[in-house]
Amino acid sequence: MVAKNAGMAAREIPGIHCLGAGMARAFGAVRERVPGSGGAGAAATRGVKVEVGERQAAVDLDVVVEYDVSIVDVAGDVRTNVISAVERMTGLEVVEVNIVVDDVHLPDDEEEEANSDEGRVR
Numbered sequence: 001m002v003a004k005n006a007g008m009a010a011r012e013i014p015g016i017h018c019l020g021a022g023m024a025r026a027f028g029a030v031r032e033r034v035p036g037s038g039g040a041g042a043a044a045t046r047g048v049k050v051e052v053g054e055r056q057a058a059v060d061l062d063v064v065v066e067y068d069v070s071i072v073d074v075a076g077d078v079r080t081n082v083i084s085a086v087e088r089m090t091g092l093e094v095v096e097v098n099i100v101v102d103d104v105h106l107p108d109d110e111e112e113e114a115n116s117d118e119g120r121v122r
Helices: 002-011 022-033 039-045 071-090 107-118
Strands: 016-019 048-052 056-066 093-105
Touching: 002 016, 002 039, 002 048, 002 056, 002 071, 056 071, 071 093
Parallel strands: 056 093
Antiparallel strands: 016 056, 048 056
């Protein structure tokens, strides 16, 4: 529950493209396409690790940011939003939010993905 709250709060911030490191995103994309695999629930916590004690929680996030945004500003906004959401919804004190920017999403990335799908047999 805490991981889902943290993941949702991080995704709300403009400039966040997605959460998860490279391999986690790749496996998650495959898992979402397999019926009955719990893909949607797993997507909410992809890139989120949480340690929960009796009264405190620590959150680790792997994020991909959009190109041409201030990483410092986005990370600050993510940290503030995650702390606020988790504390409000769970009553736990969030003692740390560690953010790793795993990648930068370029506008060209979507065009390349779309073009690579065109050549495939369906």
